[in-house]
Amino acid sequence: MDCKEVLGKIYLYLDNEILTESERRQIEEHLKWCFKCCQMYELERNLENLIRINGRNDEVPASLFFRIENVIAQF
Template sequence: MSCGDHHETDCREVLAEVYLYLDLECSEDRRMLIRGHLDECSPCLREYGIEQEVKVLVARSCGAETAPPELKQRLRAKLSELVFEADTREFLAE
């Protein structure tokens, strides 16, 4: 994914590392770079929010177990669908 705007760090690179960022598994320098990107890039921030929600839902549903990849994919798809619906409603209301 790319928002089409130029950023210091490419959108695809940021989204590829979002789980490392969420799990505090990257260096502080990398965290600052990713955070800066998320602050200036709305599409990536929206995707980050979806990933964050997936992580919370999986943790709540699976506890200490590892969630199957299919569950994570279904959750991502459903959350993306809900975000799209909310964005569409907001756009139509304008």
């Protein structure tokens, strides 16, 4: 899997259900060595947690969105 594939599936990975076992393993392997995707994964996970805790999208700090945009811009 390359970065594009992994990033395209990060959301599914975070949802925990849609991917097959081998897809999940491939993503995990990729995240071990790819700093960019790992960073993206961490940001997404933090965002998910914030949304879950706050229950509302507009409670997510603007700074976090700014960081995510920065990471996306690197690709």
